[in-house]
Amino acid sequence: MANMRMDKNPMPEQDPKVRVTNFDEVALGYPLEAAMDEAARCLNCKNPQCRTGCPVSVRIPEFIEKLVAGDLDGAYDIITSTNSLPAVCGRVCPQEKQCESKCVRGIKGQSVAIGRLERFVADYHMNKPDKAAPAVPPSNGHKIAVIGSGPAGLTCAGDLRKMGYDVDVFEAFHKSGGVLVYGIPQFRLPKEIVAAEIDNLKAMGVKIINNAIIGKSITVDELFEDGYEAVFIGSGAGLPQFLHIPGENYLGVYSANEILTRTNLMKAYRDDYDTPIKKFNRVAVVGAGNVAMDASRVAKRLGAEHVYICYRRGRDELPARLEEVEHAEAEGIEFNLLNNPCAIHADETGHVCGIEMIRQELGEPDEKGRRSPVAIPGSNWVLDVDTVIIAIGTSPNPLIRNTTEGLTFTRKGGIEADENGATAREGVFAGGDAVTGSATVIMAMGAGKTGAKSIDEYIKSKSK
Ligand SMILES: Cc1cc2nc3c(=O)[nH]c(=O)nc-3n(C[C@H](O)[C@H](O)[C@H](O)COP(=O)(O)OP(=O)(O)OC[C@H]3O[C@@H](n4cnc5c(N)ncnc54)[C@H](O)[C@@H]3O)c2cc1C
Ligand code: SF4
Structure with missing residues (x-):
């Protein structure tokens, strides 16, 4: 008999006043009792809509049913049959726009807390x-190269290894994990969680070669010469975009990527590391996606007194996960909505002293259905800040584009690949942010899965 409680069990979390003083995880995870109680809210629908909302089709009601029966190992096996990074997805997927948005329990109350249950099972x-x-099966003797160790590359590598391939992952950074380690902060996704998922892949026989920049250390052509029979490019979209407004070159203007990489990957927040990072007090973060929320919360934790989100649309249009917005608000991040930055001001020493914005109102919906901001003439004003962090998106790094013959690219610099991940060059497949531009972890994982399947078909077709 299902538990007909209307609301999800709340997630235990660190008190906002305490958590802004540390980098420990904010959401603490369900204890066993809360997880079992929440799992009992699932109706085990015959035609489960939740599953259609999951980009990797996790068998949601089946894993929840195992949980209700107390079979946590069974629940884990079901999740990992389609999702190789469940502890990550349980923490960072935008469930409210995916599986949970389709859950029937959401019609008259709150959906089942699918993401929290997935995290519970993965952490257990x-x-x-x-x-x-x-x-894993023994080696089938075919060598595949994967470029990038983000969610796309790791998923592709794991799936290929499960099919028997020898897989080497080439990663530019000294740490593996892509955005999961250099972008998303520790307080949202602890590095140990990502490391444990990567250790799992290594235990399966996936080899990761760090500090190997494809296009510099070795090219895609040389990978083929070295005996790799196919290549999957999952190199992400790590090149920050800027606003192209006056004053963007002043001292104190950063990309979110730089602040986050220095803090997360280079551990600038820890006294025992000497990674330099600016001391700031009043910070404007331009943008309102997950990256902007992360950058603003990092700035707060690094000691800023005031951190402002500056965004040209309104609250209903905020692209970040709802939970990140709520957490940011609880931590005292101040939202300047319907304000579009148009210039950055500096003092006589060239250091930022303000950001000029024009107030906006919402006009007609654009092609994606989001109402477009329209400037209110003469409404310019200046917000007094000493630092500006730009978090308006990223695009793929041009290195592979400039060093690899035979690929084609989109107008925004993404690698062109068909629905199977095949590029214009035989034997080269691609997926994740490198193709789509900045998207989500689960979309990148889905592309990694597709890439692995296509590579398997390609190798088999060649061996016939
Ligand atoms: C701060 C931040 C917060 C985010 N929050 C969320 C969230 O809450 N939920 C969500 O779903 N998504 C979130 N995203 C988006 C999500 O992280 C990305 O969509 C996802 O990581 C893309 O995966 P990927 O494998 O395609 O690329 P990446 O994760 O970018 O990994 C690419 C890897 O390739 C490596 N690489 C690049 N070029 C080369 C080269 N030439 N040679 C070798 N290696 C190379 C890079 O170093 C990197 O490790 C966030 C992104 C950022 C930046
Ligand atoms: S739609 Fe909701 S209630 Fe139905 S099976 Fe999925 S999680 Fe359970």
Whole structure:
């Protein structure tokens, strides 16, 4: 008999006043009792709409049913049959726009907390002392190269290894994980969680070669010469976009990527590391996606007294995950909505002293259905800040584009690939942000899965 409580069980979290003073995880995870109680809210629908909302089709009612029966290992096996990074997805997927948006329990109350349950099962498994090593088939003798160790590359590598391929992942950074380690902060996705998921892949036999920049250390052509029979490019979209407004070159203007990389990957927030980072007090973060929320909350934790989100649309249009917006608000981030930055001001030493904005009102919906901002003439004003962090999106880095023959690219610099991940060059497949531009973890994972399947078909077709 299902539990007909209308609301989700709340997620235990660190108190906002305490958490702004540390980088520890904000959401603490369900204890067993809360998870079982929440799982009992699932109706185990015959035609589960939640599953259609999941880009990797996790068998949601089946894993929840196992949970209700107390079979946590069974629940984990069901989730990981389609999702190789469940502890990550349970923490960062925008469930309110995906599986949970389709859950029937959401019609008359709140949806089942699918993401929180997925995290619970993944964490249970991660903390289990007597885990068996994942079973993988012996090598089939075919070597595949994967470029990039973000969610696209890791998923592709894991799936290929499960099919018997020898997989080497080439990663430019000294740490593996892509945005999961250099972008998303520790307080939202602890690095140990990503490291544990990566260790799992390594235990399956996936090799990761760090500090290897494809296009510099070695080219795609040289990978083929070295005996790799196919290449998957999952190199992400790490090149920050800027506003192209006057004053963007003043001292104290940063991309969110730079602040986040220095803080997360280079550990600038820790006294035992000497990574330099600016001391700031009043910070404007331009943009309102997950990256902007992360940058603003990092700035707060690094000691800024006032952190402002500056965004040209309104609250209903905020692109960030709802939970991130709520967490940012609870931590005292101030939202300057319907304000479009048009210039950055500096003092006589060239250091930022303000950001000029024009107030906006919402006009007609654009092609995506979002109402477009329209400037209110003469409404310019200046917000007094000493730092501006730009978080308005990223595009793919041009290195692979400039060093690889035979690929074609979109107007925005993404690699052109068809629905199977195949590029214009034989044997080269691509997926994730490198193709789509900045998107989501689960979309990148879905592309990695598709890429692995297509590479398997390609190798088999060649061997016939
Ligand atoms: C701060 C931030 C917060 C985010 N928050 C969320 C969130 O809450 N939820 C969500 O779903 N999504 C979020 N996203 C988006 C999500 O992280 C990305 O869509 C996803 O990581 C893309 O995965 P990917 O594997 O395609 O690329 P990436 O994760 O970018 O990984 C690409 C990897 O390739 C490596 N690489 C690049 N070029 C080369 C080269 N030439 N040679 C070798 N290696 C190379 C890079 O170093 C990197 O490790 C966030 C993004 C950012 C930046
Ligand atoms: S739609 Fe909601 S209630 Fe139905 S199976 Fe999915 S999670 Fe359970």
